[in-house]
Every structure is written in C-alpha cells, then in structure tokens.
Amino acid sequence: MIKEKIKNIFPKENDILSKYKIEPVICDDYLVDGKILKFKGEFRDVYSPVCVVDKNGNTTQMFLGKYPLMGEEEALKALKAAMKAYDRGKGLWPTMSVEERIKHILKFVEELKKRRDEVVKLIMWEIGKTLADSEKEFDRTVDYILDTVEALKELDRNSSKFIISQGIYAQVRRSPLGVVLCMGPYNYPLNETYTTLIPALIMGNTVIFKPPKFGVLLHTPLVRAFASSFPPGVVNTVYGDGQTVVTPLIKSGNIDVLAFIGSSRVADLLKHQHPKPHRLKCVLGLDAKNPAIILEDSDIDIAVKECISGALSFNGQRCTALKMIFVHKNFQNVFIEKFVRELENLKIGMPWEDGVKITPMPSLDRITYFKEIIEDAVSKGARVINEFGGETNHTFIYPAVVYPVTPSMRLWSEEQFGPVIPFKYFEDISEPIDYLINSNYGQQVSIFSNDPERISALTDVLVNQVSRVNLNSQCQRGPDILPFTGRKDSAEGTLSVSDALRVFSIRSLFAFKASEANNKIVKEILDKRISKFISTDFIL
Ligand code: G3H
Numbered sequence: 180m181i182k183e184k185i186k187n188i189f190p191k192e193n194d195i196l197s198k199y200k201i202e203p204v205i206c207d208d209y210l211v212d213g214k215i216l217k218f219k220g221e222f223r224d225v226y227s228p229v230c231v232v233d234k235n236g237n238t239t240q241m242f243l244g245k246y247p248l249m250g251e252e253e254a255l256k257a258l259k260a261a262m263k264a265y266d267r268g269k270g271l272w273p274t275m276s277v278e279e280r281i282k283h284i285l286k287f288v289e290e291l292k293k294r295r296d297e298v299v300k301l302i303m304w305e306i307g308k309t310l311a312d313s314e315k316e317f318d319r320t321v322d323y324i325l326d327t328v329e330a331l332k333e334l335d336r337n338s339s340k341f342i343i344s345q346g347i348y349a350q351v352r353r354s355p356l357g358v359v360l361c362m363g364p365y366n367y368p369l370n371e372t373y374t375t376l377i378p379a380l381i382m383g384n385t386v387i388f389k390p391p392k393f394g395v396l397l398h399t400p401l402v403r404a405f406a407s408s409f410p411p412g413v414v415n416t417v418y419g420d421g422q423t424v425v426t427p428l429i430k431s432g433n434i435d436v437l438a439f440i441g442s443s444r445v446a447d448l449l450k451h452q453h454p455k456p457h458r459l460k461c462v463l464g465l466d467a468k469n470p471a472i473i474l475e476d477s478d479i480d481i482a483v484k485e486c487i488s489g490a491l492s493f494n495g496q497r498c499t500a501l502k503m504i505f506v507h508k509n510f511q512n513v514f515i516e517k518f519v520r521e522l523e524n525l526k527i528g529m530p531w532e533d534g535v536k537i538t539p540m541p542s543l544d545r546i547t548y549f550k551e552i553i554e555d556a557v558s559k560g561a562r563v564i565n566e567f568g569g570e571t572n573h574t575f576i577y578p579a580v581v582y583p584v585t586p587s588m589r590l591w592s593e594e595q596f597g598p599v600i601p602f603k604y605f606e607d608i609s610e611p612i613d614y615l616i617n618s619n620y621g622q623q624v625s626i627f628s629n630d631p632e633r634i635s636a637l638t639d640v641l642v643n644q645v646s647r648v649n650l651n652s653q654c655q656r657g658p659d660i661l662p663f664t665g666r667k668d669s670a671e672g673t674l675s676v677s678d679a680l681r682v683f684s685i686r687s688l689f690a691f692k693a694s695e696a697n698n699k700i701v702k703e704i705l706d707k708r709i710s711k712f713i714s715t716d717f718i719l
Pocket of ligand 1: 366367371496497498499654655656657
C-alpha cells in the first residue's frame with residue numbers, strides 16, 4: 180500500500196483541481212529607491228518540489244516561473260538607495276516619529292492581507308509546504324507584525340518619561356542602526372524573513388531584502404505593497420546568487436546589520452567579508468540538531484506524538500525539528516515500535532491534499548543527500564527499521580527511521596533537515612547529556628519524563644547547553660513572545676516580538692544637568708513638541 184502510494188505519488192497535471200493550480204510567475208519587478216523597475220538580464224527558472232506526470236509517463240518538477248539573476252551593479256544600486264534613504268541617520272525614515280512609522284507598517288499589513296491567497300499558494304507550490312501550514316505561516320506573520328506594533332508602542336510609552344539621577348535628567352530611547360540586509364530561510368520564507376524585516380523597519384532602519392534560494396516568487400506580489408507603503412529607498416529588493424549579490428554588499432562596509440537565517444558556514448563567510456567586522460551587527464538564526472531524550476518513566480503516547488510531530492512537521496525542515504532521538508534502553512522497543520506505527524499513519528501526498536503530512540522536498544540534491552547519510556549509517560552498522568523508509572520517487576522520500584546511530588555516523592552530528600530520524604538508546608543519562616555538551620549546536624532540547632526529581636536535575640544541567648528545555652513536548656520557536664535564540668553554532672542574538680525591537684536598535688540618551696536654564700529649555704521643547712526624541716507624548 181505505502182509502496183504503491185510512493186510510486187504514484189505525483190499527479191498528472193490534468194488531475195490537479197483548478198483551485199490548486201498555479202500559473203507561472205515571472206518575477207521581473209524589483210524595488211529600488213521607491214521605483215519598481217523591470218529587470219532585463221538573465222533569469223533563473225523556478226521548479227516546484229511537486230512533480231507532474233506527462234502523457235508519456237515522464238515525471239518532472241512543475242515549472243513555476245523565473246526570477247532575476249542580478250549582478251553586482253544592481254546590488255550596489257539597492258545599497259545606494261538604502262543608504263540615501265537612511266542618509267546617515269538624517270533621512271526621513273530614521274527621523275520619523277514612532278507613531279508615523281507605525282502608520283506605514285499598518286498600511287503595509289493591509290496590503291499584505293489583500294494578497295493572502297496568492298502568497299499562500301506560492302508558498303505551497305514553491306517549497307511544498309502543506310496548504311494548511313502555508314496558511315498558518317501567512318496568518319502567523321500578520322499576527323507577528325501586529326504584535327510588533329503593540330510591543331513598540333509599549334516600548335515607546337516606557338521611554339516617554341525622564342529618569343533623574345545624581346542631578347542628571349535623561350530620556351532614554353532606542354535609535355536605528357542603519358542599513359539592514361535581511362535574508363530569510365526557505366523553510367519559512369515569509370515568516371522568518373518578516374520576523375527580522377519588520378522589526379528592522381519599524382525601528383527606523385532602511386532595508387535591503389534578498390529572498391532565499393527556494394521561496395522567491397512568493398515575494399513577487401509584495402513588492403508593490405512595499406512600494407506603496409514606505410517612502411523611497413526604505414525597502415529595496417535584490418535577487419540572485421548570494422555570492423554575486425551579497426558579497427559586494429558586505430564588502431562595501433556599508434551594511435550595518437546582517438539579519439540572516441541559514442547555515443553557520445555561510446554566516447561565517449559573510450561576516451569575514453566585512454572590512455570592519457566589529458561594525459557589522461549580526462542577528463543570526465543558524466544550524467540546530469535538537470535532541471529528544473525519552474526517559475523510562477515518560478508517558479509513551481505523549482512522547483511518540485510529540486516526537487512524530489517534532490521530527491516530521493514540514494518533513495523535518497524546521498530549524499527547531501527534533502533531529503536526534505535518545506530513548507532509554509528499557510523503553511526502546513516499545514517506543515520505537517509505536518513510533519513506526521504512528522509514522523505509517525501519516526498521510527503522504529501533494530501539499531493541497533486534506534490531512535497530508537509528508538510532501539516532496541525542494542530539490543533532487545536533497546534526495547541525494549538523504550540517501551548518502553542513510554547509506555553512511557547503514558554501512559557503519561545501523562538499520563532502517565521502518566518498511567519503505569528512505570524509498571524515493573524523484574523529489575519525494577519516505578521518512579526513514581535509522582537505528583542505532585552512533586558517533587562515527589554522519590547522522591550523529593550533521594543537521595539532516597529532512598525526514599531521516601536517527602535513534603539511539605541510552606542506559607546512563609550522561610550519554611545524551613554528553614551528546615549535547617559535545618555538540619556544535621545549542622538551540623533546544625525536549626525531555627520526556629514524569630519524575631520531578633529527574634526533570635529538575637536534567638533541566639539544571641541542560642539550560643547551560645541549550646537555550647530552551649521543553650518538557651513533554653517537541654521543540655518549537657513559538658509562541659513568538661518567547662525569546663528564540665541558541666548557543667554555539669545555533670544563533671547570534673535573540674529574537675522575540677519584543678527582543679527583535681532591541682536587536683535592531685541601540686539605546687540613545689538625551690541628558691542634561693538640572694539647572695534653571697536647562698530646565699527652561701527642555702520645558703519649552705516639550706511644550707512646543709518640536710523634537711521627536713525629546714518628548715513625553717504617550718502613544719495610545
Ligand atoms: O526553522 C525554524 C523556525 O524558526 C521554527 O519555528 O518552531 O515555529 O516551527 P517553529
């Protein structure tokens with residue numbers, strides 16, 4: 180049954196219901212200095228993870244459209260526009276009042292909402308995310324922006340008073356940093372891009388935005404929304420290969436903040452390209468290999484349910500996914516057996532199908548990689564323990580449970596970012612603890628237990644290894660008001676609705692010695708409301 184389903188997983192084009200079909204999108208518009216320009220150069224074709232079968236029985240990835248392969252010249256034009264709009268802090272945007280900036284962001288949200296159907300469909304087709312999850316990604320992004328607005332109002336209200344200490348009066352606020360380069364990941368191409376782009380903008384920075392390798396076309400409908408919502412040069416778009424367009428931007432020394440969600444390898448390369456690395460503030464969401472640790476006293480049903488969802492939501496393509504599962508030796512047979520049974524109940528298919536959980540991957544290269552890491556583990560003594568685990572059909576791979584995975588195998592330490600689930604049993608709790616201590620990653624961990632003593636002892640050690648310990652639940656970023664960060668190769672900086680506002684700004688003070696003359700000057704400034712910074716106005 181599963182084998183048959185894998186063999187026939189891809190539809191004929193005519194079998195796809197018209198409401199799910201998509202017309203190719205030619206992304207030739209780009210936004211620089213408030214103008215939507217037509218790109219004239221070379222383009223890259225975009226293919227979906229979803230394949231279609233033609234009348235001769237050939238299976239090929241569906242053509243979705245094209246995006247520009249820009250060069251250094253276009254990239255530097257975008258930089259010039261962003262620098263001009265920032266104007267070394269003198270520009271309209273960085274000097275605008277918080278209230279006014281909020282109005283622009285709210286206008287953008289309205290424009291964004293109008294394009295929901297189009298963007299959701301493109302997320303689904305471009306990265307193969309289920310329709311339900313693509314909708315969730317869109318709605319979560321809108322909520323994130325609205326929450327950001329509220330958080331900024333709160334921040335501003337708290338800054339609308341003077342602090343008095345040792346005869347000094349000071350008003351402490353937050354000011355922008357300059358030009359921000361925003362680069363999001365392909366697995367959350369809308370949400371994770373906007374969780375940096377929106378806080379960067381709302382704090383008064385100007386932005387150059389480059390979409391990831393997969394998940395480019397979905398931004399096409401939003402270029403006009405940016406153009407109509409923000410003053411010229413505040414948002415500028417760049418498309419193409421990172422090496423070609425990003426390298427000259429960083430090398431120029433004129434990028435003040437790098438907001439990048441991707442691999443630590445690329446982050447290191449970029450950071451070192453800056454002529455004065457200390458001037459480049461980095462906000463990075465990087466690699467992770469979050470383990471689950473299942474103790475023998477845990478509730479098996481909960482542990483299995485959470486581990487299935489943790490390891491396989493969006494086919495394991497989440498930075499927070501569970502990527503290594505440690506089960507207590509006395510518990511392993513019953514746990515693994517139930518895990519495999521639940522896995523077999525997951526519906527495989529096309530992203531628009533109701534209740535589908537496992538969908539195709541973004542490229543054939545990914546499939547080759549998964550085969551390699553499974554072969555590597557098998558050659559070193561592991562087994563794929565679920566039937567049809569690792570079976571492929573073009574861009575589709577059936578999830579593989581690999582057991583037991585040991586330190587010499589690539590799956591032990593590499594972030595697989597896909598539906599390959601390594602298991603290892605342990606007898607002594609020091610084994611999974613040592614795994615985390617020796618790991619290059621330090622994002623999160625999930626522990627499964629019902630014993631308060633064990634949970635406490637483990638948590639007290641693990642909070643010094645990772646940045647979030649989850650009890651009896653999978654790892655995750657949300658809710659978005661919680662801090663999201665990591666140690667070692669997993670992150671730099673902390674994101675959450677309120678933290679992001681801090682990350683993209685710096686504290687600035689206006690201070691004066693209390694004296695009759697100074698008090699009179701400041702009182703006049705406040706009464707006449709002539710400064711945006713020196714102000715006790717309270718945003719409602
Ligand atoms: O890819 C990493 C995302 O930040 C994970 O977010 O835990 O909400 O899926 P999530």
